[in-house]
Structures are given as structure tokens and as C-alpha cells.
Amino acid sequence: MNKVNLEVEQENLRLDRYLSQALPELSRSRIQQLIEQGNVQLNHQICNSKKTIVKLKDKINLEIPPPAPLELKPESIPLNILYEDDQILILNKPAGLVVHPAPGHPDGTLVNAILAHCPNLPGIGGVQRPGIVHRLDKDTTGAIAIAKTELAHQRLQAQLKAKTARREYLGVVYGAPSQSDGTVNLPIGRHPVDRKKMAVVSVEKGGREAITHWQIKERLGNFTLIHFQLETGRTHQIRVHSTHIGHPIVGDPIYGSGRSLKVNLTGQALHAWRLKLIHPISQEWMEFCAPLPEQFTKLLTVLQKRVAFT
Structure with missing residues (x-):
């Protein structure tokens, strides 16, 4: 049990706001x-109301219980680590790996793998778990950021x-x-008919703002290698937007054309190539590039040869 003792130095703030300023982690x-669980005392009396206004010289005693164990089993799944320190973990996720347990995927996920790799996580939200900052679809490969601490x-x-x-x-x-x-x-929301899919849906009908910037990197005959940059992070955003403008991602089993290229792809040919962020503690800019997976490289080689012999 971690105990924190404070004396109020700034009055006329709500208890929860004062504590969030005093304890930014x-x-x-x-x-x-x-507060709701009775772990905060104000002037030696338990205070369960987050809205209580604190006064100058008030005494606050806070008890922070150790993080509860997560009801997930650590699993020894190989990880391709691009960077790691005591705050963050940057991985190059392979195709076929689900990020977080969900119905149909209770185990064998990236979270299970991280729990095995980081057995002494301090916990986020009172639970001993890694912080998934952003997600990648099961068959999308590339750079993904994991927070090890609540502050990160x-x-x-x-x-x-x-x-x-920035995610590219x-x-x-x-x-x-x-x-x-x-x-x-174009805003993105749940598909009005197929609830397992996303679609371009108006804001009035539940869609949320979604902005994708794109730039051609290489023309490959009837195919194109495109550099995408996300301004927002909606589910299936690039895949939905690409399909909407008439250029679906090759190999996409949900939004693609279904045409075969005679290249054995695990899923869509979409790779989280570059990730730029500010380190949560040092405040320094950091940039991570995830090497292209073998399947992606093979696809490019096949298409480049086709163009060369056309």
C-alpha cells in the first residue's frame, strides 16, 4: 500500500482536481x-465526494492500493522490439496478432505477450496491465506504442x-x-447493415470525424504504393477511406476487391511504417521506423517485376 500525505497549498479547488494536479502520475x-473507494481522508476523515472543495492547510491522506492482477495469463509470444525503456515499449507487430483480448480472441494476443515480457508492470487505472495507446488491426503490421505507466x-x-x-x-x-x-x-461509423464493418457515415447518423492524408510513393501499373498519414484514429480508417475513393487496400478481406495477386498475404497490405512522438518523461521527440514484413516486400517485388516486363 503506497501512502501519500499532502497539505493543501491552493484552495477553492475540488478534491479530485487538486489531487490530479498534485499527483500528475x-x-x-x-x-x-x-475517492469513491474510501482511500482518501480529508482532515483525518474519509471523504467519498470528489466534489468537496478543499481549503488552505487542509490535510489529505491518500492510500494507493497495489494494482490488482489482471485476469489474463502472460504468454510467451515473441516480440519484435523497436525501443524500450521504463515508460514505453515500441513494437513492430506482425500480421495475424490481435492487440487486445476480445470475444473470439480470449488469449494469444499482444497484451498476453506484453504481460509475459513485462512481469512487473506498475499498473494503469489500478489494474496491472499495459496501456494500449493506439491499436492496429489484426492483420495490419508495424509500429505500435505501449505505455508501461499511467503517466506515460x-x-x-x-x-x-x-x-x-504522428502515425504514417x-x-x-x-x-x-x-x-x-x-x-x-469523411466521418466514419458502424456500417448501417453489417455491424462488423465500418463505413463512411454522416455525423448526424453517428459517424465521427476521420481525416486521412495520402501521397503516392510508387506507381506499379494497375497498383499503387501509397504513403498514408493519419490525423485521426478511427477503426479501420485507412481501409474504409481507401475503399471509398475507389482504391481498396490489396488483400483486405473485408473492404477489398477479393482479387488474387498470387502472393500469399496474411491480410491487407497495410503497414504502420513510422511513428513519431514526444517521450512522456524526457519530452524529447522520438521517431521509430518499422521494417516492412517479408510478405509486403515480396508483393512489391512481384508488382515491380510486372511493370518492368510490361
Whole structure:
């Protein structure tokens, strides 16, 4: 049990707000949870109201229980580590690996693998678990950031929300766009008929803002290698936007054309190529590039040879 003793130095603030300022390593929701659970004393009396206004010289005693174990089993799954320190972990995720346990995928996920790799996680939100800052689809490969601490999780998510962190992808699409670059600014929401899919849906019908910038990297006959940059992070965003403009990602089993290229792809030819972020503690800019997977490289080679012999 970690104990914190404070004397209020700034009055007329709500208890939860004062504590979130005094203890930036804890999220506001975590502090509210501790208050509700009776772990906060104000002037030696348990205070369960987050809205209580604190006064100058008030005494606050806070008990932070050790993180509860997560009901997930660590699994020894190989990880391709691009960078690691005591705050963050940057991985190059392979195709076929689900990021987080969900119905149909209770184990064998990236989270199970991280729990085995980091057995002494301090916990996020009171639970001993890694902080998934952003997700990649099961068959999308590439760079993904994992927070090891609550503070790192807060700050990295804030960067994504503020559009400070940058996520860049490489994808091979069907067809040849007439323009060399462009931006797709169309909201995305659940498909109105197939609830397992996402689609371009108006904001009035539940869609959320989604912005994808794209630029042609290489023309490959009837196919194109495109550099995508995300401004938002909606589920299946690049895949939905690419299909909407008539150029679906090659090998996409949900939004693609279904045409075969005689290249054995695990899923869509989409790779989270580069990740730029500010380190949550040192505040230094960091950039990580994830090498292309073998299947992606093979696909490019096949298409380049086709163009050469045309």
C-alpha cells in the first residue's frame, strides 16, 4: 500500500482536481476511483465526494492500493522490439496478432505477450496491465506504442488527441489514382447493415470525424504504393477511406476487391511504417521506423517485376 500525505497549498479547488494536479502520475479517473473507494481522508476523515472543495492547510491522506492482477495469463509470444525503456515499449507487430483480448480472441494476443515480457508492470487505472495507446488491426503490421505507466499512458493519449504524435503507414492499393496526393475528410461509423464493418457515415447518423492524408510513393501499373498519414484514429480508417475513393487496400478481406495477386498475404497490405512522438518523461521527440514484413516486400517485388516486363 503506497501512502501519500499532502497539505493543501491552493484552495477553492475540488478534491479530485487538486489531487490530479498534485499527483500528475495518476489520471483524474483513477483519483476519482480512489475517492469513491474510501482511500482518501480529508482532515483525518474519509471523504467519498470528489466534489468537496478543499481549503488552505487542509490535510489529505491518500492510500494507493497495489494494482490488482489482471485476469489474463502472460504468454510467451515473441516480440519484435523497436525501443524500450521504463515508460514505453515500441513494437513492430506482425500480421495475424490481435492487440487486445476480445470475444473470439480470449488469449494469444499482444497484451498476453506484453504481460509475459513485462512481469512487473506498475499498473494503469489500478489494474496491472499495459496501456494500449493506439491499436492496429489484426492483420495490419508495424509500429505500435505501449505505455508501461499511467503517466506515460495519459501523456501519449493526449498527444494523439492533440494530433501531436504522428502515425504514417505504407499501403498497396488497387488502381492508379489520377492525383499524386490528397486528403480524405469523411466521418466514419458502424456500417448501417453489417455491424462488423465500418463505413463512411454522416455525423448526424453517428459517424465521427476521420481525416486521412495520402501521397503516392510508387506507381506499379494497375497498383499503387501509397504513403498514408493519419490525423485521426478511427477503426479501420485507412481501409474504409481507401475503399471509398475507389482504391481498396490489396488483400483486405473485408473492404477489398477479393482479387488474387498470387502472393500469399496474411491480410491487407497495410503497414504502420513510422511513428513519431514526444517521450512522456524526457519530452524529447522520438521517431521509430518499422521494417516492412517479408510478405509486403515480396508483393512489391512481384508488382515491380510486372511493370518492368510490361
